[in-house]
Amino acid sequence: MILYHFFKRAALSSLLTRGYVVEPIIVVVGFLGAGKTTLLKRLVTEYSQANWSPFVVLNDYENANLDAQQFLDMLDEKSLKALNGSCICCSGIGELRESVNRIPERANGITLIEANGTTDACALMGFLGVGIEARFMPPVQISVVDVKNWQLRDIHNELEANQIQVSSLITLSHTDSVSEERLGQVKEDIRAINPTAEIMLCEELEINTLPELLPSSNSAEKLAHHKSHWSSCSVDLPNLPDPICIKEICDAIPSSVIRIKGCTVLGTEPGYTYFERCPDGEVYVRPYRGKPTTGAKLLTVGPCSDALLLESAIHNSLEAAKLRQAK
Missing domain, CATH: 3.30.1220.10 (CobW-like, C-terminal domain)
Known part of the structure; x- marks a missing residue:
């Protein structure tokens, strides 16, 4: 997979030198309630203000349209796609890939994908990166980590840890009510799982740096399929x-x-x-x-x-x- 991303990056560089437009894909993952939708709304607002043209894909087990409709005051309905009823890391990956490839070409386009909160984030990136049209850059993953509740989820700790393994950037949410000691411990835990990712508070994130992120080269441990569904x-x-x-x-x-x-x-x-x-x-x-x-x-x-x-x-x-x- 790393070689695939390397050669696709090289091909994209060739396209750029010949005047072709390539579009970044940013995948936002994180455990249920971590703050993915809050971050996504901020990204949509700031990219729109900076003259980008965002396209948003939302995935949920039940009624993704409930979340998608909250973006209608930020985006035209044609710039939203809700994927319901299946998980995009496995049974829904084909529909996700087809939806991305059908996104219309536009100036300064950027695609933002929010995965559901139980997604096997490693499997998602492994499957999504294969079969995307050459006009898109290799997908890059951002994880949102809830510092207050990190690894305090009992039987769900393994899934939460899995969701940061192949992220290029990890943003920390719910930090206002935790101690500096707790914040430092969470950062240490994250670095032990994913030593290559950049870690920052959500409020420190700057949108102009995201399209420049490279896919993670970190190796991932396989998660038992039943634990993420x-x-x-x-x-x-x-x-x-x-x-x-x-x-x-x-x-x-x-x-x-x-x-x-x-x-x-x-x-x-x-x-x-x-x-x-x-x-x-x-x-x-x-x-x-x-x-x-x-x-x-x-x-x-x-x-x-x-x-x-x-x-x-x-x-x-x-x-x-x-x-x-x-x-």
Whole structure:
């Protein structure tokens, strides 16, 4: 694979000298809740302001359109591609590769791919780099590492460590609430796994340096396939009477379900509300831009994801809301 990237770089240099335009591909990976979408939004904003033409590909187990729609105030719909239902590191790699090759040529183009939070990042880069048209540069991977929760994920630690092995750049998120000692320890851990990657805080990242990154030459340990693929589920979510219902729904879903996302209308509020429970148990609520094209949904990723479980959690929260209103 390293030789492939070397020869493709040489071929790209030849194309450049003959006046051809080549497009960088930046793949953003990281564990669930690490901050990939936050980083991606920043990249889209800053590249657009710098007269680049970003194209964004989003992958998720369930309803990637829910995330993609949040980019519609930054990008034209034709510059977005949502890949649902399969993981782009294995069963979805063919669809991903075809989607990239169909991206229209444009001046100052850059392709940004966000992988789902359980992606086998090493396998993804091994497969994606083969079969991409010559007008694209070899894909380069950026990992987002949540410093607060790094390697505190019990059985999921191996997957989290796997996701940084072949990254050219590792950005550190959630650093505002950790000690300098913790930050230093995480950096030391990362260097032991990937000694060739550049490490920086997310806020230190500068967009003009990313297209110049080279694919990682670091060797990767193979991850058992079943450790990076979990069950997922989604159900319709009715309007909820109040924000308490969100907490009750999230509390009713077991911790083995490592990611919860939802979008609904709260009470008499005019717009939609988006919420998520991250792997550390924190629940975040914020306004949702626009109206979800698939309707209001509750989505989960992780063992025990089950439609009956989700429907029961929703039903019980609505019944509890009735009792609150009756008092």
